[in-house]
Amino acid sequence: MTRSYNFLLFDGFSNLCLANMVEPLRAANTLAGQDLYAWQFYSPDGAPVQSSSGLQVAPHGAMGFESGDALVVMPSYGYLEHSVPDTHRALRRAATRHPKLAGLDTGSWLLAHAGLLEGHRATIHWDELSRFEEAFPDVEVVQERYVIDRNRITCSGALAVYDLATALILADHGPLLSMEVAHLLMNRSEPSAASPQMKSEDRLVNRVLAVMQSTLDAPVLIKDIARRLGCSQKKIETRVLAELGITPQALYRRLRLNLARKLAVETQQSVAEIASRCGYENPSAMTRAFRAQFGQTPTAYRSGS
Incomplete structure (x- = not known):
């Protein structure tokens, strides 16, 4: 069965964060010889988004009524500017169509502000931990590289995203494929x-x-x-x-x-x-x-x- 990931990208997202999530999934497909994972990219309004380093990505469309196994939220830099009522409403709607929600880097902030991390353990980029903990007392904030708590996934930063991706592959398909992915990407x-x-x-x-x-x-x-x-x-x-x-x-x-x-x-x-x-x-x-x-x-x- 193919697991589908929908990435919601905002202006200022991290190239490295995105690549460290998608490339291990792509490598798993290559090694398995089948589509274990599929992914598409969206922006809030369907317009192209620009990463923090100036890379422009043309998304598949606006995040509307798409469904998938997981929604991955990626604002990175400028996340406070994106934490507005329209974003929160869109995330709450998307939560009804995605069994799992993931916030990478500062994506945790948007999920928490939308009320989607209450009662969950979560992390965020470590520069923002204190502010995150003060802003969202109903979230159990922890200083970890990534956290998988039931149907909520949060990750602290771009390098930790690779660890998260391989952990998800490990959980889905076992240690051998996860190890082969690490070998293919020369991580070890x-x-x-x-x-x-x-x-x-x-x-x-x-x-x-x-x-x-x-x-x-x-x-x-x-x-x-x-x-x-x-x-x-x-x-x-x-x-x-x-x-x-x-x-x-x-x-x-x-x-x-x-x-x-x-x-x-x-x-x-x-x-x-x-x-x-x-x-x-x-x-x-x-x-x-x-x-x-x-x-x-x-x-x-x-x-x-």
């Missing part, structure tokens, strides 16, 4: 790394991933990985399943097929060459596995058909 790679590695929070799982990613062209048995790491195969199976919700064998296969997809899109290598680089002796076997994973053959995926 070392700055000097020539070939960034996908990483987990679990130390043993992280070591297993390192071995797997260094042997994609010549896969080894899980029992041999266990021997190399000085632990039992059962321990690896238990920890990988607990951390990523997938067996080590399936994880290894997914890593190899992710590489195959990357090579299909970014190179002109033949299917046989791709298969060899991904540890498949038989190109037909790789093609079958690729189609089972992504719904298309490597050739069709490359052509975008």
Whole structure:
């Protein structure tokens, strides 16, 4: 099922805030090979809006009677000028058509002024915390990077928005896709790394991933990985399943097929060459596995058909 996000942008919104929300969703779609998320952009009156750095965005229209899974409110700079009765009424109307409401950066202020955060925990850009707490005593104000309290989501600033987006992907689709998104966007790679590695929070799982990613062209048995790491195969199976919700064998296969997809899109290598680089002796076997994973053959995926 596709989750739909409607972004309500105001003049002065933050480019970085918007990108850090949308790009992880886009990456999740790319990695999953399907539209897990969809989004559209709106402004209060349908006119183009200009970000704090001068980028102009032509919205899909004015926020009227659109519905979706979540409304994301983004004023950023100049939010007090946007906190007017017309805005509050529009947000209250939108709240009836969106199960979840999110205020990014200073969007929390507009939601609170519209009476949509009463009885909820919420945060805001930390420069505004004291003012926010004084203005809205019915809101439990906390100094956190982001807060998800039932059907209300608030976030403190642009960099924290990335953490929020990956947390939402984690909640919707599990830890493996969230980790793959972080890897694709290079959030956890070392700055000097020539070939960034996908990483987990679990130390043993992280070591297993390192071995797997260094042997994609010549896969080894899980029992041999266990021997190399000085632990039992059962321990690896238990920890990988607990951390990523997938067996080590399936994880290894997914890593190899992710590489195959990357090579299909970014190179002109033949299917046989791709298969060899991904540890498949038989190109037909790789093609079958690729189609089972992504719904298309490597050739069709490359052509975008």
